[in-house]
Structure formats: structure tokens, C-alpha cells
Amino acid sequence: MNQLMKFGLLSATIASSFSAVAKIEVYENDGLSFSADGLVNAFYSNSSIETTDAAGVGTDRDQSRVRMGFLPNNVGFNFSNQLSDMKIEMRSSFWVSINDTDNNRDASPADLGTGSLIDVRQFYATVKADWGEVLIGKDFGLFNRANILNDELLLGFGQTSDFFGLVDGGNVSFGNISTGYTYPFPKAQVTYRSPEFNGFKIAVGLMDPNKVSSDSSEDLPRFEAELMYNSTFDNGSFKAWLSGVSQSSEVDGVEQDQSGVGYGANVKFAGIALTASGYSTKGLGHVAGLDQIVGPEVIETDGMLLQASYTLADHRFVMTYGRTEVENTNSDLDAEHENTGLAYFNTIRPGLTAVLEYNHTEANVTDSLVGEDNDTISIGAVVTF
Known part of the structure; x- marks a missing residue:
């Protein structure tokens, strides 16, 4: 499992890759337009980690x-x-x-220094008309997409469990991936989205299936779907969502079925926002919350996320708690990861946000008998255009 975790962290470009940004219109004439948008952020983080091994021996370290x-x-x-x-x-x-900057001091000199990862996560076209919209290309999945989009820590830091290699990892911090939801990994897809009807909108997609192993067989694509509901009332709004995923693989003549359901709701009024979401899967997303890692359906995963925020002018205050539990019904190999956080966001100017955040992350994993307590303080800035 640890090898799979390292592989997923290093090769899968772990990140929630959504941002609500303004865009610059470069050209617009006669219905033809071209625009650009972008995001740059950096944080100073300080983590204090305590771990306990199978023998009950504790170790601790601090890392900036x-x-x-x-x-x-x-x-x-x-x-x-x-x-x-x-x-x-x-x-x-x-x-x-x-x-x-310096993630692997044991590497050869040629592997040290800068080596910035550049990843294409969206490359798609859409055709829109009165009958709805069809997307072809590469985009994020539908399953748990709304869970992560509605995370109040989207522009912040989130959890950095050392168990997943996140304190010194070469990719991102984790928000609430693996402590409340799975990551809707970018996938090659053909997806249809309906027009809105009385506040409801549905999306269904055929996705490139995720393989259990190099020699597994997938006779059908991966199916994902999402149902959204949006409404407004005096000085407020309400949204709710439901998503699902299903795929099957055959390994050495044995069929393995993977499935999951995600759900949530968000209400906003008088500067207050309350969000509750959750999910449940079988054989999917059980390693580091990455939904492209699939396995036998005896591995069951459940997660939940509760958040509250208050916005006053340019100031936003956030409280968050999320938890994910992984259970193997054929053995006693279980895991639990949870994160509790406080965050403050200050919009200094449109497109410039300062962030101060504290997260307490815990991990208890029985297959490696690891316990972790991680306290991380981070301060940073986010620039968007």
C-alpha cells in the first residue's frame, strides 16, 4: 500500500484543480472571443509532526x-x-x-534543484445549444466534483499528512482530499450536461476507465453522473448535489466492481455559509483519496465534511472538520484520517487574497500500525486574473 501511495503522489499530480478566477478578454468580435485566466499562490508553512509506530515508539519532527x-x-x-x-x-x-526546491537530498546531483512539474489537466471542447451541452476531451470527473468545488479551503492549504508524504511532497497540500472527499481526477471523457429545469441540472459522462493493474481488462467505460439543484431566496441561496460512479474490471478471470455515491448541500444567508457533504465507495479512491486508484470492492471508504464560514466585507472566517474511514471487509486492515482547521481569508484587492490557516491532521492506519498527529500553520497569498 505504501508503494501505491508514493506512486499516486508522485505520478498522478495530486491537486484539486479548480479556481474561481476572473478572466481577461484578449479578443471579442461578432461572437468570436479569446480569453485567458490564471492563478499564482505561495505559502510559508510550518508543520509539527508526531508519529507512533507498531512498537509504540514515538518520534517527532518540525518542518518549514x-x-x-x-x-x-x-x-x-x-x-x-x-x-x-x-x-x-x-x-x-x-x-x-x-x-x-529540495525534495530529495538522497538523489544524484543531476536530480536536485528545479524541475517544475507542468501538467495539462484540461483540454476539451464543448458544443452548446438549447438541448444542452456536450463536452469532449480531458476534464475533471463528475464524481465528488461538487464536494471539492464547495470546499471552503479551496484557495487555502488544508491537510498535509506526513503519512501521505505531503509535508515535503513535490505537489500540492491536500485541502480535504482523503479527509472528506476523493479527488475527481482529470479523465478523457464524453459528457452531456442538460439545460437547467426548475433549478435542476444533470450531467452524465463516459470516462476512460481506471485500470486495477496493467493486465486488467475493462469491457466498458467508467460511468459518472452528477445531479445539481440551485435556488435563491431573499439574501441567500441553496444548492444540493448528488453524484455517482461505476466501473468494472477483470483481473485473472475475476470480476471486480467499483462504485461510489457522493452528496452534499450548501446554504448561504446573511454572510454565513454552511456546507455538509459526504461520500461512500467500494474499491475506489481508497489510497490517499485518489479516485483513479481502484481495487477490489471489499475495500470500502466513507467520508464526510462539515464546514461553516462567515464573510464580512473583505474578510472570510472558516471552520472545517472532515474525516475519511477505509475498511477492508476481508481483514482487519483499516485506516482513519481526519482534519480540523481554522482559516482566515482577506481580499486585499480584487484578485489578491491573503490567507492565514491552521490545520490539525490525524492518521491511524492499522496495516502499518502508524499513528500521526500533525499541526500545520500556514500563511500565504493568492493572485488571480
């Missing part, structure tokens, strides 16, 4: 880093063309890690 937060730095380009009653759009976005 200057690194990016939950969202990677990115730049995106958008094209659209209105053709009579049909609109064609394209988006490409590129995500860059700045966490490359």
Missing part, C-alpha cells in the same frame, strides 16, 4: 517549507464562437508546481 497550497499555479486559455443557435467553446489549462 515555502510552497504552493491546495491549488497549483495555473494558466488557462479559452476560445468561443457563436454559430447561429450553436456555441462552440474550447479550453486548455496548464498547471505548474513550484514545490521543487
